[in-house]
Amino acid sequence: MNATVQEGYPRPLAEAKGREAPLGFVDILLWSTLVFSTLGFCVYHYSLLNGIIPPILGGYAAAASVLVLPIVLPIYLHRASTKPEFLTIADLLFAMFTVMVVIVALISRSNPGLEDVANFQLSIVPQFVAWFALFRCVRLGATPLRIPSVIAFGLMTIILLIRPSLYLASVSDIATMFRDDVADYQAYAFVYLVMFIYILGIVGRSPLRYFIYAAGLVALFVNGARSELIAAPLVIVTFEIFFAVRFPAILATVIIGGLLSFGPVFNLLANLFPENRFISLLTNVGSDQSYSERSYFFERALSVISESPFWGNYGAYPLGEYAHNIVSVWVDFGLIGFLLFAFILFLGLANSLKAYRENRDLHLSAMLAATALCMVMLSITAKYWTYQMFPILLALQARLIYWRNSAKGRIS
Template structure:
């Protein structure tokens, strides 16, 4: 069987989507347990480079539809990628040196991840039953293992690196685990249709995110689920009851386990002033703000790098884009996520879209927008998945509109002037409708 470029891109995207997110958690846990060797290093970077090569070979088969059916959104995305690359090359060419070289490499690594996640989000088949089954199975394994961990150890935090005596650098930090778990949960919520299933996902998902230990992802997930339940509750009494049940379940869990949870890093948000990571981030943010004020138009490319070996000194928010890529880069970076979020919100609220693609596009762009405002630097690659998800939903909607218009017009050979023929063709189409339903390549300093 010979696959078309489009079909091959969909299959590669489905496989990559599974490997980079639920597969990432399974892989690193097995490495930490000593059950498999770290053949793929940290996995995310190595697999992303492999996907980058494949996507570059297949990109020509995607460009026509992608550029024509997204109302310029995809073109703006590619223009942003080109701008960032050109900006990095020009700055390196003008200044040179070890720090500029490190900044250039970091930018190229980020661009690889952006392109991979953008194309993946655009072509991942969200309506694939096989992909859904794989994600459900992975979620069951992950949640079951974490429940076992808490029950047997009494610890409400899971750090895979602590399971390894030697070679711990090959096991992901909690940030990598939380990133993958967040996307896994967003996908399952988007493709689920029953209120009770979504309620169970939210409660169990909150437990998973809590145990994995990343505060940003945990509270972004809780904020997303609250917004979704409020949105659905306004349309259905069933979801109103679901919202109340979820809130009651979470409150009961926290109250019953408050003593065990009181010392956890997740509840440190109640008093961040005493935490070292928060103070460090405040200092980095202040430094970035000073660099922007010193040069508000151009920023300071590589200004977060103190030495070629230490590249994690960026502000943990969207202003890191302003520092590194200037005002225009900041506007494009933020604008892509804002426009995707606003577009998906409009579809959900005013058009009444209930398709999994629009729910996923809204959800992933909501959490990305929230996190780049509050906690994540420009080198965090997940926003590109949101850009691709929005393009996916746009293209699918445009194709369905074209299909509907074709069905209403009748077969190509029908004469519009012949009485009764148009109605007969329309009825026939109705009866036979077959419309198918950081830079992460290296660890951060924080």
């Protein structure tokens, strides 16, 4: 192994035989960009809700991607141009999927009734590219960044616990939710989940991870985004599989303890948080409006696919009324788009399993496995294909593939 270790780490930091590469200006810049995209989102909306600043950046996500792209994209392109082996099949898959989205949306936006859907999807592309390039290049395990990253995660948690409701504007109809000047609990839950996975990849086997587990679960519960709350235990189990010394015993204890305490704990939470969205879904699924609407959207998507199984029917739904699962890809991009999306998810799981069996690249591999499991679960149960964990999944896949193929085992 090369004496300098930088990206991914072939073993936990405490066990690495080689010295860690020094932190450079580009590393600090990329890390700052990650914090700007996550903690910055929370600080911005907290300031808005408290009347400290006007909505100068709209809903933040789109504006942040425009500000981030000129930083992360040139770094990514420079590394790709100077090191041909830097590019992997995952980079190619990301480019293929992104180009497909742009071409189909541009062609479709000229058709009456499809402008809103096409424009929304085109607005997602810069955000896709920004997240991909950022996670393709940002340092994932630098020791000097550990404490600052924990502080950033802690601040995000505190902000969420203080102001769990992050609606910038009142949402009276579904179309309003897709204005750029509106941010909701789901957008917050996404950036929080991203930082949750990132910080766990940094701390690795440190006992600090148990505090992060607890903080993440509490924050996402208070937030009310049910999909991310369900994804969080998947992330926790994944990291324990990779890092726990006695994982089977720990997992058995957690499962048994969870089963024994579920009833009393759930009753307590139901009394303390009667309006919580997660509690409302568990207590009365049939009357949950979100669940009923999503079931209807899914049935309509299946009807569209049955009528045109190969081509689908791009934008065959009012804005926002898409199937909240992987079927949405089939509706918009036909069978080919669906198979491409599904293959990317499968590749993420396969690379994670291979890395686990080889017992190497633990920090990077654990992050990839957690992201892949989240994407698979959420794509099957809850999320539109525009969910921005997707480009992060591809970026982490590309990093792991490059790490394996690189003769030096590092990125300078």
